[in-house]
Amino acid sequence: MGITVDLAGSAPETRRSPVSSTWVNGLVLLSGCAALVYEISWTRQLGILFGHTSQAAAVVLASYFGGMAAGYAVGARLSRSVSPLRGYAIAELVLAGWAFAVPPLLHQMSGSSLLSLVDGLPPTVSIAVRILLTLTILSPATIAMGATLPLLARHFSDTAERPAAATSAAYAWNTLGAFTGIASTIGGLLVHLGVEKSSFAAAGASLLCGLGALGLAHRREPIVRSSSKEPAVPPPSAEDRARFRRSLTIAALSGFVTLGLEVLASRLFSLVFHNSTQTFAIVVAVFLFGLSLGAFLASRLMARVSPESLIRYGLWIGGAGISLSVVGFAWGTGMEYVRLGPTFSAYILRSLAHVVAVLLMPAIALGIVLPAAWQGAGSTRLSETVGRLTLANTVAAATGALCASFVLLPWLGLWRSVGLLSCAASAGALLAGNISRRRAAVSLTACLLSLPLWLPLSSALSRSSATQASDFRGLVERWSSAERGEALLRRWETPYGWIDLTQSDATNAYRIRQNLHYSYGSSGEDVVRERRQAHLPLLLHPDPRDVLFLGLGTGITSSGVLPHPEVQTATIVELIPEVVTAAKVLAERDGRDLSDSRLAIEVDDARHYLRGTDRQFDAIVSDLFVPWESTTGYLYTVEHYRAARARLRPGGLFCQWLALYQVGEAELELIADSLASVFPHVTLWWGRLSAGRPIVALVGSEERLAIDIAQAALRFEKLAADRRFGDDELSAPAKLLDLWIGDWPTPSPTALLNTEEHPWVEFSCPASHGSRLTLSGSRLLRYLDRRLLTLPRTALQIDGPVDLQDVHWQRFVLFPTAP
Template identity: 30%
Template sequence: MTPPRTSVPFAAALALALTSGAAALGHELLWTRRLLDVTGSSAASGTRVFGAFFLGLSLGALVIARHSVFTRRPWLWLALAELAIAALSAPLLFLPEFTDWIWPWLGRAPLTGAAGGAIKLLVSIVFVCPPAVMMGTTLPLLAAAAVDAQPNMARHGIWLYGANTAGGVLGLILVLLVLMPVLGVRGAMTMILLNAIVAGVAFGFARSRPRAAAARPLPRGDVAEGTRPPRWVIALAAFSGFGILAAEVIALRLLMLLATTSLHAPFGVLVAVILALAAAAFATPLVRTSLSLQAVTAFALVAAGLCFALAPFLFVQVAAHPDWLSAAGAGAFVARLALLTLAVIGPGVLFAGTVFPNLFRLARGRNGHASALAWLLAANGLGGLIGAEVAYRGLLPWLGPHVALGAVGLLYVVAGALMAALAKSMRHVFLAAPVLAGVVALVFVPLRNLPIVNPHMNFAIIAQESGREGTLVVADHPQMGRLMLVDNQYVLGSTSARHDQERQAHLALLLHPLPRRVAFIGVATGMTPGAALMHPEVQAIEAIELSEVVTRMARQHFGDVNHHVLDHEKVTVAVEDGRSYLAAAQDAFDVVAGDLFLPWGAGAGSLYSLEHFRAVKRALREGGLFCQWLPAYQLTSDQLTLIINTFLQVFPEAELFRGGFHPDRPTLALIGLKGPGLDWNVVRQRADALRARDDVKDPSVRSQEALALLHLGPAAPLVQPATPVNTLANMLFERDASKVRLSGGGQGLYLYNRNWTTFLEGRYRHLGSGAAELTRSEAVRRWARLGIMLTNWEIARRTGHASAPDLQRQIAQAFPRSVAADHGADWSHWPGLGRWQLER
């Protein structure tokens, strides 16, 4: 059956609903990004924005539901609401500039306590809630303008709701794949033009149509008592929002076990859910059945519950073919992930998505369908807010993603059985009973046995926990040892890499003359901040970690290898966003060390931004040192150059070191100082004192000569004059890192093996030229060039290249005797082929 021909005003209303929906979801995405730039990239910050958005939508709908005066001139009020959205969104263009005084004023300790959380919530509410309230009024006003004048109000109202929902997909695609890649976050805020378009059209209709005296009487049989829908209808509308948002949140965590962590991944899931909801809305009025609406709704609830309970089994089958999502490009990745999401939870969302439209058909009030729709939207939005919170705070941590999705399915089946009983349809109650029993059985047995980690990866699970930040697993592996794995794809740290992770602390501390107060951005397994306890001059350590789950796992399962750092009296653990925490610190630290961050991870680019580097410099004491570690093996040459150029805007005398000599997973350290440049006499004194204490056995940090082998010279020559700068507003780094990763091109562009050799050859030529204006001795430059030769020799030895013997002879002749003769060192800690291999 095809939709009937509608009048031009209703066709225009459909277009306006689509446009308004696109603007709403586009704004929500951009507002979230802007607020995360201010309140931090933690999952809790994202939840505050989400909560403020849904709270605003509910309040806006409630205003229309309770005050019929707005529905008497709906086109005029719609135009004013859209203009208000545009006006109230404008301040978010410059939100970081408006609010950059807050964290320095507040300070570090209050930031991590109740005061910090309250201020973040207040900022989210102040900037998000007012425009969201205006958004919440738009669909009821459109319904008042275009639906209450139609011959079949229920059908037209549902189609209007479906168009508004479908518009969200267009908004997400427009912002994520078009505006942000081209214009950045600030440029993408031109989404306000869509609100202006809707406002202009609405003003036109307001002028051309007479003021409505009141909504026309409803057809006989459609009138119910009261000015709002029955309470059970409102309650079920709230449950509908609760269930769909809970299922979406859990499905996101489930699918992130397979999808590449990136800026784009969450939106592939969101696009699929919105598409399914829109399809359900458009299809609902076309379904003809002899059953009552209550019975149809009961069936939909039970069917949705069964589909959600079975979804984890579908996911496990799909996860056996992970290559389907690889090497696709950003747009293709979002499309494929959306299709994958539809295959896994699409059936459940389709059935669940028919509940709200059916409730709209059941909800009839004397003020017309606009009032009924407003009441339902208010309840639905509030239910969605609660559902997301329950999923994040309760279901995921307690049950894990598989069982949590089954639990949501169980709630749907129970709701369906209650609905059938309310409809006095005992036949459907009896049909729901075995489904309920089956879902209960699934939740308590088979779903619990589904794997979280790929069973072919040879991990022995020690502990696991799911939550806002993802699914974190502690496991044993034959080669990597004990490790911490995030979302089945990214290793935060492992005991096999213990010495490399400890070296990240040793190098930063040894380059400073007297590091008393030290901050580490990123805890992971705790082995890097734990290494700072081996330096007695360090009096206080502040370990900053975004995830409370990570700190808990590090404390419980890695204490024996991280010196129990998280329980040490010198250590303060701050569960907070690193950018916000450093912004709250003024002249506080002698050394700040940034961990290795996953470049394409959502929000990681902000830790390589100009604003963050400036905040770190303000947090340093005079003479302080900032060491930012970079995973070269996950960076392209252009991305590395972008980071370095951004760093140089704040630390113009920056130096470059590396974490070792292995070519397959090379790391780099950007060193910036607040004050005079690097003093190699200080480095010698610090390394000599370390060697005299003899508690650090790593030969690569026990002497000035060994540290010079890791040196790659000044960072400035790597940058060309036209190199751009990465900021929170343009998101250049995060956009490019995500794009390269999703395209699959990174394997040929990332700096490891041959690409790393090419990079080092450029450094070698520079270190050997007169252009290298280093305020240090020729010996330091010579050791740095020798360190590059060590990597070249290792590659030649691994590949069986003919140059290996000659390189080995050259290195043996030039290798610093003070390093080779360090009998107190443990050469198993050496970050490359061992000394015994060099001597052969």
């Protein structure tokens, strides 16, 4: 006799041991942890395919949330006829199985010509095709992921005395699991285990959840009825339908406000944090923790407080809390950069305290709303209610995140966008039950608390400190003027943050900055050094005709090609469109010409551009980037260097600029070893001989660099006649060679390398920076003596007579008083 599996779970008359909610909640906790690991891992893998642009991130977000929303609908439908724990188990097993297949599928797509075809489509069509591709790859997993919640609601409908409270508690445990997922992933899982392997670990967790649920399904307390189908529910009355529509609207509003607020909060803290992956994770983690506490609170209060009251108080407190916390944070900190502590751990704790003070209370309040909406939806089946309301919540959440990035911030700016979400939450409380004068007054009062975020009492661009003091939006400019000694001339609100053009009060020099504290460069004393970042690699190549710059910044570096008559084309790839606009405005103000016919600017992700183009270059120059930011950390990986090498002509060179004051010894050696694992020859050169802010260039090439002294002398004579050159430290071949530090050796086969799978630099750099272990001052001196001055000097072929300074001359320039 064969064995059959009855998904409907008939035979209720057989008694089994009851299933403790503790075991179910344990599975839900593990499932939530896996879900966040999936999201982080898959987002990174898809970012490599589509580029790390804001549009690519939006594609992944829309696809991920879209699949989960569909899953809620599927789960609600399945819950009518499938044994809930068995259905939950099957969903987790499907999720695990497909999760194991996602990385191979992405690799297959990366190796095909499909992406090149997609990139060649019109922008709107390209985005639509990317969404379709992402949905195709992720949907089986994300639909299964979303289906689990309605099935859990059905399980609690069968077994719990208070099903809505039990489902809310499970939802809270799931969200708490998401909190642990992001904490463990960013805390070390991602870099130590690997990006792809993290998703495999999450698939293993999903597999455990599925097997565990199957085990619990065999022990569950039977339902005393002839089938597992839920009992018939009387047709809803007109009042029931109205309650459901209100709950549906409230669930959607809650999702829109909640995820929109998360996006705006991340933008807010980017103005004061150093914006490593860790600090971004803090914002998301605190938000998830607050939402889980809110859901726990809702599950406890449901027996004593009506759902309408829970919704009202959640939205009132959430709306008012958004405004009060943001205004209080801005006034309290003056939007100053959160200073480093004695260690990186101290910095993280300080950052965590800021985020908790601003976000935790609004997140808890908003976390109450969705579970309360489930309970207040009326007399429909709980599983169907949870499925439909969570679907609306999820779709609205994705819409809120996209709208905050691409609509609210560009149109309203940060402060008014926060104010709008605050008002939306406060006014939304009126949807919960009948409107009375008292409730309307409370909502109006909560809305009025956002008034400082709205009132344009004066122009934020005014240079009068007295005027700025009366304008909340001028607070940042007041700090900027007082602390930085500069005035804001123009601001662009972008999905990547604020892009500002400022002018120094002391020197009248112009500067482009992002999010207040990250400077792209200035037209003051940095001009010579910024142009040198173009001059040095061009002078190391005997005949550079086609040049590629990765990063535009101020445009000063790329304009350094203009005095070089050999250069026929210079292509500049810049990620942020508004940086291009700012650089052009800056060029007009300081008399430079970015409209030269040899210059061409492409708005794209650097790695994505290298993968998609078939052009060949004589020199590729990678600008200074902050190594620990997730959108730039991949520019120091082995895979990126391979992509660059593939785009070089024979005899070409790749130049990686690196600020030593941003990295420690370990990170410098990681980056240098990663470059040297791709290029047979790597040489190091000084870009700025400064003990406090040293800059070096790592130059990789297929063959030994060769400098013909006579030919180089002729090039220097021509450059000296061009007033746009003006670099005394590069006025002759001998002075160029004085900047040569030495050759970086080929790493051993067991050397640690920075890869897309193991992004060590992105995670270790902020720790070195936060613990003050970067290479400047005395640390640079010790490393100079121990390593840099002992490097071999054989990879450079010099043809012709020249006076070479002893390499220890560099030590004297850097540290003239050191013994």
